[in-house]
Amino acid sequence: MDQAPQPSGQGPGALFTDLDQATAAVVMGVATLRHLPAGNTLFHQGDPPSQLFQVSTGLVRLTRVNPEGEQTTLRFMGPGDLVGCVAVFRRFPFPATATATRATTVLCWGAAQILDLVRRYPAVSANALNAVGDRTREMVDRLADITDKGIEARVASVVLRLVAQVGRNGPKGPEIATPVTRKDVSEMTGVSYFTVSRILGGWQRQGLVRLGRARIIVLDPYRLAQIAG
């Protein structure tokens, strides 16, 4: 907790922040808890937005099929993050596929229920607005990163963002939740696989990071932030 990176879903969970006890109970009351083994999917790209999820434990990967038909990673979501919030509140088909990359538990709300709650409780509505706003903000930042930074800076940004979103404090320093592969990082940066490997390798030689199979430990976040610009 001290200097540990926080999951992006702040506090007890995005939807519940600043709710009075009664309201929180109502929101919790209509939720159901679900356990997913690794590899299971919450929903597929294009599905109607029938449910809203909040990750409780584990790790969820959002992917998209590109024009060539391959799945490419869009982002990861960890404990406290609202998965599907944009689609559900906006009543759009899910723009991505959500998959548990390891054993995961999630809270689920039916679309109709959650929309009703939002209409009835301004506090819940505010939380929804905040969650969606945060998402937009992140996307704008990522877009700016990609358009005006060099490759190395982009990789640094993505690594730092991953640490902040799905990081944990390991013994040697902040550590990105496993399994996040080089391929995932490359797809999130718009850089090829191999180049990411080379850049990370270079950083490891300089002692900025420690690498493992589907694992990245950040030893010098300050210098990384510098590289990210």
Added chain:
Amino acid sequence: MDQAPQPSGQGPGALFTDLDQATAAVVMGVATLRHLPAGNTLFHQGDPPSQLFQVSTGLVRLTRVNPEGEQTTLRFMGPGDLVGCVAVFRRFPFPATATATRATTVLCWGAAQILDLVRRYPAVSANALNAVGDRTREMVDRLADITDKGIEARVASVVLRLVAQVGRNGPKGPEIATPVTRKDVSEMTGVSYFTVSRILGGWQRQGLVRLGRARIIVLDPYRLAQIAG
């Protein structure tokens, strides 16, 4: 109206959709109308989010300063679009600078007032959620475009998006609102200036577009969509 591209802010204006007459009157009542000469700015990047704007007529450009200190174009907003919605509802500093690129009129709401309206009227809250959700959706799409499309496809995407957002029907076909320069297009695509010029030039030779100073007329939207993938 027939086959004309619609501004992204749908109908009479994002905030007002599906409001009963009384509510609409209240929302309109606390708004003020402002006229801006070309070149004036609504707000600067980093400013506290003191006001929400809805473009009524004209054209607004959102720019961001990149690490090198230059202003780069993020997007344009035309009639019906809510400018600053993410920042105001999320209570974040504005992530970009908004400038009128020509004579423009906007509706303005004070942050406190609009937050109050959102808390009081679920219908307004729903509209806010929709507006912010649309924004997220667009950013996700743009991000995906950039990471998994080739350069030419990216330029095509941006041109088509501009037509949809700030396009008008000219005599020869859909036409992007002026002044949108090649430089703007290049910054929105993450491609250099010169390359955009070459690509557009090529399209003009094939009869897909007609070019002018700070002007792009789309002659063959269908083929462009094909190129965009």
Added chain:
DNA sequence: CGTCACCTTGATGGATATCAAAAACCGTGG
């Protein structure tokens, strides 16, 4: 201890950024 998925490293070519310079365009004022 074998197999599979993930990762690294090297060599190569090509797409695109960059630099440089000239041309087209527009508004302005004579």
Added chain:
DNA sequence: CCACGGTTTTTGATATCCATCAAGGTGACG
């Protein structure tokens, strides 16, 4: 109406960065 100045755009030549291809390594897990 025309000449002028600044901005935008085009076009060409060059260099560089990165994607791609190929092959070998390394760790995890049954």
